[in-house]
Amino acid sequence: MGEMKAYLEQHRERHLEDLKALLRIPSVSTDPAHGGDVRAAAGWLKERFAAMGFDVAIHETARHPIVYAEHMGAGPQAPTVLVYGHYDVQPPDPLELWVTGPFEPTVRDGRLHARGATDDKGQMIAHVLAAEAHLALNGKLPLNLKFLVEGEEEIGSPNLAPYVEARREALAADAVVISDTSMFAPGMPAIVYGLRGLAYFEVEVQGPGHDLHSGLFGGAVANPINTLCSLIASLKDEAGRVRVEGFYDDVRALTEQERAAWAALPFDEEKFRDSCGAPKMVGEEGFTTLERSWGRPTLDCNGILGGFVGQGAKTVLPSKAMAKFSCRLVPDQGSEDIGAKIKAHFEAHAPEGVKVEVRELHGGNPVIVNAEGVAVGAARAALAEAFGSDAVLIRSGGSIPVVSDFSAILGIPVVLMGFGLPDDRLHSPNEKIDLDCFFGGIVASARFMELFAATRG
Ligand code: BES
Ligand code: MN
Ligand code: MN
Numbered sequence: 001m002g003e004m005k006a007y008l009e010q011h012r013e014r015h016l017e018d019l020k021a022l023l024r025i026p027s028v029s030t031d032p033a034h035g036g037d038v039r040a041a042a043g044w045l046k047e048r049f050a051a052m053g054f055d056v057a058i059h060e061t062a063r064h065p066i067v068y069a070e071h072m073g074a075g076p077q078a079p080t081v082l083v084y085g086h087y088d089v090q091p092p093d094p095l096e097l098w099v100t101g102p103f104e105p106t107v108r109d110g111r112l113h114a115r116g117a118t119d120d121k122g123q124m125i126a127h128v129l130a131a132e133a134h135l136a137l138n139g140k141l142p143l144n145l146k147f148l149v150e151g152e153e154e155i156g157s158p159n160l161a162p163y164v165e166a167r168r169e170a171l172a173a174d175a176v177v178i179s180d181t182s183m184f185a186p187g188m189p190a191i192v193y194g195l196r197g198l199a200y201f202e203v204e205v206q207g208p209g210h211d212l213h214s215g216l217f218g219g220a221v222a223n224p225i226n227t228l229c230s231l232i233a234s235l236k237d238e239a240g241r242v243r244v245e246g247f248y249d250d251v252r253a254l255t256e257q258e259r260a261a262w263a264a265l266p267f268d269e270e271k272f273r274d275s276c277g278a279p280k281m282v283g284e285e286g287f288t289t290l291e292r293s294w295g296r297p298t299l300d301c302n303g304i305l306g307g308f309v310g311q312g313a314k315t316v317l318p319s320k321a322m323a324k325f326s327c328r329l330v331p332d333q334g335s336e337d338i339g340a341k342i343k344a345h346f347e348a349h350a351p352e353g354v355k356v357e358v359r360e361l362h363g364g365n366p367v368i369v370n371a372e373g374v375a376v377g378a379a380r381a382a383l384a385e386a387f388g389s390d391a392v393l394i395r396s397g398g399s400i401p402v403v404s405d406f407s408a409i410l411g412i413p414v415v416l417m418g419f420g421l422p423d424d425r426l427h428s429p430n431e432k433i434d435l436d437c438f439f440g441g442i443v444a445s446a447r448f449m450e451l452f453a454a455t456r457g
Contacts, residue, residue, distance in 0.1 A: 364401025
């Protein structure tokens with residue numbers, strides 16, 4: 001380990017340059033204008049893996065390619081780890097709020113700022129650099145490694161489940177390792193054992209066939225914006241509970257043990273509030289902030305569109321209004337079941353005089369993974385060595401839909417060992433990764449490979 005740590009220390013500058021090179025490629029998966037950039041990022045990774053002696057291939061999907069690379073040189077008696085990550089990123093807007101350009105990676109105060117710095121290019125490549133370090137130092141890896149790096153995570157991984165299903169045997173491994181989550185706090189690493197699921201919708205309310213004069217017609221036809229707002233208001237009550245019939249039917253209650261463990265974490269509510277920039281933390285009655293965001297389901301409007309919003313006033317009765325909204329789900333809710341319940345709610349509440357259409361955009365199931373296995377044990381030990389502090393077991397409010405697919409299709413343990421921090425501003429302007437986290441992540445990954453290999457006596 002000493003030799004490895006020294007090697008990694010020496011190569012910090014080059015590792016940072018490597019990450020910067022990948023961050024300069026604007027691989028925004030949702031934007032068709034960036035299709036070529038997404039492909040360029042996949043090509044960059046392919047070259048990177050090939051240079052390390054991995055067998056690597058670009059696997060086409062209906063949209064963005066998957067980069068698959070493997071190095072099986074450790075032989076059949078050694079364990080195999082499948083590392084999953086994503087090289088696509090969220091759109092960078094609003095651009096004017098970035099201190100330096102989203103695709104011009106820049107270090108300020110020990111943090112590397114760029115879109116994708118933490119989500120997920122920086123975290124994913126930590127494993128690539130760790131593997132490279134083993135190869136450079138020892139000419140071999142401690143275990144067999146397979147990398148599956150996709151370009152569609154930020155659009156809901158629409159083509160990944162069928163891919164995993166079709167390549168079930170090729171992807172066989174003893175554990176899946178994913179670094180696409182956060183530590184609990186600086187210097188306090190974490191294993192995430194639960195993620196929320198997602199059910200995302202778009203609703204359109206159509207009133208009159210075209211915009212109308214609000215004086216000549218107002219009061220006599222339904223206004224789609226008013227209707228949409230009533231519909232949105234009908235979704236939640238004052239106590240922060242979702243009013244969709246049956247929404248809580250399958251929610252697994254938090255155990256007393258879990259609640260006590262979370263309450264014992266050194267969570268700084270005031271710092272968290274400050275990092276949100278919100279005047280007060282607000283949510284479902286009867287639950288703490290951590291419980292609300294890790295262990296309870298939610299429903300939030302994500303965007304709304306309609307009518308006249310230009311300068312001054314326009315007396316118009318708009319013909320339609322649209323909103324996007326989504327639910328974060330917890331075990332054992334299912335995204336399809338919740339989708340059906342939401343649709344039924346809108347059908348039951350749609351007033352006369354308008355047409356209401358609800359479209360499901362994407363979904364993913366919530367997961368709880370086993371935190372007791374050997375792979376998690378090795379990850380905890382590796383994190384502790386790399387960051388100098390024991391890893392805590394936490395849940396997270398975010399979603400990685402493929403995790404439930406990996407468990408269901410491959411039937412192997414999933415280890416969520418993230419190197420991010422809660423204030424990384426993922427999906428926001430000025431996203432960053434702390435250099436301590438990035439370099440610590442490489443150490444943790446390298447050590448994990450050794451420790452997990454050693455479990456196979
Ligand atoms: N890496 C995040 C999810 C995440 C971040 C989980 C931090 C836990 C801690 C991932 O890239 C992401 O953004 N997922 C999306 C879901 C997807 C279907 C668009 C999300 O959670 O909104
Ligand atoms: Mn991610
Ligand atoms: Mn993301």
